[in-house]
Amino acid sequence: MALLQIAEPGMSAAPHQHRLAVGIDLGTTNSLVATVASGLTRVLPDDDGRMLLPSVVRYTDAGIVVGHAAQSAQTEDPCNTIVSVKRFMGRSLADVDASATPYALVDTPGMVSLDTRAGVRSPVEVSAEILRTLRDRAEASLGGDLVGAVITVPAYFDDAQRQATKDAARLAGLNVLRLLNEPTAAAIAYGLDRAAHGTFAIYDLGGGTFDISVLKLSQGMFEVLSTAGDAALGGDDFDHRIADWLRQQLALAAPSAGETRMMLARARSAKEALSSAPVTKIALTLDDGRSVSFDLSREQFELLTGDLVSRSMAPVRRALRDAGVAADEVDGVVMVGGSTRMPQVRAAVRKLFGQEPLTDLDPDQVVAIGAAIQADVLAGNKPAGEESWLLLDVCPLSLGLETMGGLVEKVIPRNSTIPAARAQEFTTYKDGQTAMAIHVVQGERELVSDCRSLARFELRGIPPMVAGAARIRITFQIDADGLLSVSAREQTSGVESHIEVKPSYGLSDAQIADMLIDAYGKADSDMAARMLREAQVEARRLVDATEAALAEDGHALLTNDEFVAIQAAMYALAEALEAGDDSTKLKLLSEALNAATTEFAGLRMNAGIRRALSGTRVSELQS
Amino acid sequence: MTITLSEAAARHVQKSLVKRGQGVGLRLAVKTSGCSGLAYAIEFADALQPEDIQFASHGVTLLVDPKSLPFLDGTELDFVREGLNEGFKFNNPNVKSACGCGESFGV
Numbered sequence A: 001m002a003l004l005q006i007a008e009p010g011m012s013a014a015p016h017q018h019r020l021a022v023g024i025d026l027g028t029t030n031s032l033v034a035t036v037a038s039g040l041t042r043v044l045p046d047d048d049g050r051m052l053l054p055s056v057v058r059y060t061d062a063g064i065v066v067g068h069a070a071q072s073a074q075t076e077d078p079c080n081t082i083v084s085v086k087r088f089m090g091r092s093l094a095d096v097d098a099s100a101t102p103y104a105l106v107d108t109p110g111m112v113s114l115d116t117r118a119g120v121r122s123p124v125e126v127s128a129e130i131l132r133t134l135r136d137r138a139e140a141s142l143g144g145d146l147v148g149a150v151i152t153v154p155a156y157f158d159d160a161q162r163q164a165t166k167d168a169a170r171l172a173g174l175n176v177l178r179l180l181n182e183p184t185a186a187a188i189a190y191g192l193d194r195a196a197h198g199t200f201a202i203y204d205l206g207g208g209t210f211d212i213s214v215l216k217l218s219q220g221m222f223e224v225l226s227t228a229g230d231a232a233l234g235g236d237d238f239d240h241r242i243a244d245w246l247r248q249q250l251a252l253a254a255p256s257a258g259e260t261r262m263m264l265a266r267a268r269s270a271k272e273a274l275s276s277a278p279v280t281k282i283a284l285t286l287d288d289g290r291s292v293s294f295d296l297s298r299e300q301f302e303l304l305t306g307d308l309v310s311r312s313m314a315p316v317r318r319a320l321r322d323a324g325v326a327a328d329e330v331d332g333v334v335m336v337g338g339s340t341r342m343p344q345v346r347a348a349v350r351k352l353f354g355q356e357p358l359t360d361l362d363p364d365q366v367v368a369i370g371a372a373i374q375a376d377v378l379a380g381n382k383p384a385g386e387e388s389w390l391l392l393d394v395c396p397l398s399l400g401l402e403t404m405g406g407l408v409e410k411v412i413p414r415n416s417t418i419p420a421a422r423a424q425e426f427t428t429y430k431d432g433q434t435a436m437a438i439h440v441v442q443g444e445r446e447l448v449s450d451c452r453s454l455a456r457f458e459l460r461g462i463p464p465m466v467a468g469a470a471r472i473r474i475t476f477q478i479d480a481d482g483l484l485s486v487s488a489r490e491q492t493s494g495v496e497s498h499i500e501v502k503p504s505y506g507l508s509d510a511q512i513a514d515m516l517i518d519a520y521g522k523a524d525s526d527m528a529a530r531m532l533r534e535a536q537v538e539a540r541r542l543v544d545a546t547e548a549a550l551a552e553d554g555h556a557l558l559t560n561d562e563f564v565a566i567q568a569a570m571y572a573l574a575e576a577l578e579a580g581d582d583s584t585k586l587k588l589l590s591e592a593l594n595a596a597t598t599e600f601a602g603l604r605m606n607a608g609i610r611r612a613l614s615g616t617r618v619s620e621l622q623s
Numbered sequence B: 001m002t003i004t005l006s007e008a009a010a011r012h013v014q015k016s017l018v019k020r021g022q023g024v025g026l027r028l029a030v031k032t033s034g035c036s037g038l039a040y041a042i043e044f045a046d047a048l049q050p051e052d053i054q055f056a057s058h059g060v061t062l063l064v065d066p067k068s069l070p071f072l073d074g075t076e077l078d079f080v081r082e083g084l085n086e087g088f089k090f091n092n093p094n095v096k097s098a099c100g101c102g103e104s105f106g107v
């Protein structure tokens, strides 16, 4: 039965004519489309009543096949049957493990491509086929054109991966209302926003990715406190363990591509069966005609995969630590993703959190349902006043700028809620400097060389001023989709420059994880390196300034002795700078030079004022 | 002739009217359209029309035009929560058939 809402006078929608919007879970393994129709949220099935669309695209001579039909051709035509294309989104060839795929990967600029029977295809195009299939399904089932879609992405997706997802949607003819983090969508689906307050953990183990998020709800407002994950951990890895075991049992040294695919397919069925049965049978027919069959028990399976389950616990602890929440302070744990059906996964989560995880909603559908609910709100189908819930996401790594000496100045710290805009003021370093190079970096380390470079641009046309006089305001803005833009503006002259950060390829989750582990492990040595760099920058600035001042006014304002004393202090510091890496020595010598030049600086200032006033009449000064 | 609101519906209408900042009541109507012929409309009312018939229920004024009234007589308007969604529901004794989605109906 439809649930109706109050409309403004004369504005009641005719039935079946509200704005059609859908939520799409574009998964590594499976994709789904859901919608809110007549006040009810439902996942839309295909003609055969199946909700899940395997994220598989096959290029054949007769055309493109997507979903189940493509999946069943995996064994016979592996090179033209693309599975888990999400792993390639926004990644360059260097980012992916080419040996782990049967595809002919092509090193195309920006993003890796796949050479298929239909020609070279980018991951964006392959993903667009999946999205187009879901769009067709939705339009056929809802009987109209979609006004837009909310598409979910893993919380860890970086700019390049998010941009690639948006591009795929555009290619599929979908208007993207919003990209939404998958765990956040799950929270919406569970209606966690309706509770009064609480802290929740979303544990999402899918086919190819693992995400954990800690969410805090207070006064009807949702805040993602932290996210962590592992992009190289999912149900696929469990399949591989069973396949490896099969290969050992069969003593198959080099299985053909077809045999590998078949073993993986059987392994997956066995794994899924073991979620509800204590033992399962695996039957195989090899290329040489041999037919074999094995029994695999749940116990054996748990032994083969125990380390995979424990591997997911490290990001969980990291996310809890980032959120400043103890495991027993979490009010609810939501299970998302098909792999959370495995009893050993539930057991491990139960043990870590000391409570029974939430599994009421179908773990496959949770994300699509949440996306549909948000799509409905964004499409304007909710009456005024009811769309007021606010969702806050976070950015997974700090964003900052390179400053002098290769140091990073963080502008938006990691786990800041987005959308976000932060500004910071910088200044020029040299007298008469008219341009400033702006280097945007991402990461937790103190040195630019240890972080990831996202973009570079220049602010030109700064009016010449003495060093330190220009006021350059740099604003970082992350939109609701997690995409970054940076602008710089010199405050006195108003000159401006702007860049949309679209990195040519993405940071892998593993890279993000490595960078985080690195940052934690190296905090001490980073601080020492930072102190040294700061001392070097300061010393260089002092030497340059003193040299310039001596050349300009030294002989006019100083006695010979004074001149020589300052020069000696300056040379001592310059020498220490050449020698390099003793920050204490640099600091001491900088202080000495500062002391030696204090009086000189006073004299110069007076001289400057005298010069400035020399053209002014006394009468004007007095008035 | 009578049309009523459930307490939950009245509470929600009153809250919505306050939030909106204006309005004399709620207008209920039946329009011809949809796959089963007729459809409900619920709108805020800013002014009384001369032919309007008024009902009062739990402190809320309901306005119905004479053409819609026969289809709505005896109806109770309820406000319910179903799973993740909430909204108004017509408990209408006149309805003989409804379309699958429930957005339109026949009498």
Ligand SMILES: Nc1ncnc2c1ncn2[C@@H]1O[C@H](COP(=O)(O)OP(=O)(O)O)[C@@H](O)[C@H]1O
Pocket (backbone or CB within 6 Å): A026, A027, A028, A029, A030, A031, A205, A206, A207, A208, A209, A234, A235, A236, A268, A271, A272, A273, A275, A336, A337, A338, A339, A340, A341, A342, A363, A364
């Ligand atoms: N009953 C089950 N037991 C164990 N694993 C399952 C079960 N059902 C589905 N899966 C696994 O869930 C994974 C797909 O999960 P899904 O949430 O659809 O992934 P993704 O988000 O990566 O698209 C696959 O690895 C699949 O084998």
Ligand SMILES: [Mg+2]
Pocket (backbone or CB within 6 Å): A025, A027, A028, A182, A206, A207, A337, A367
């Ligand atoms: Mg998923």
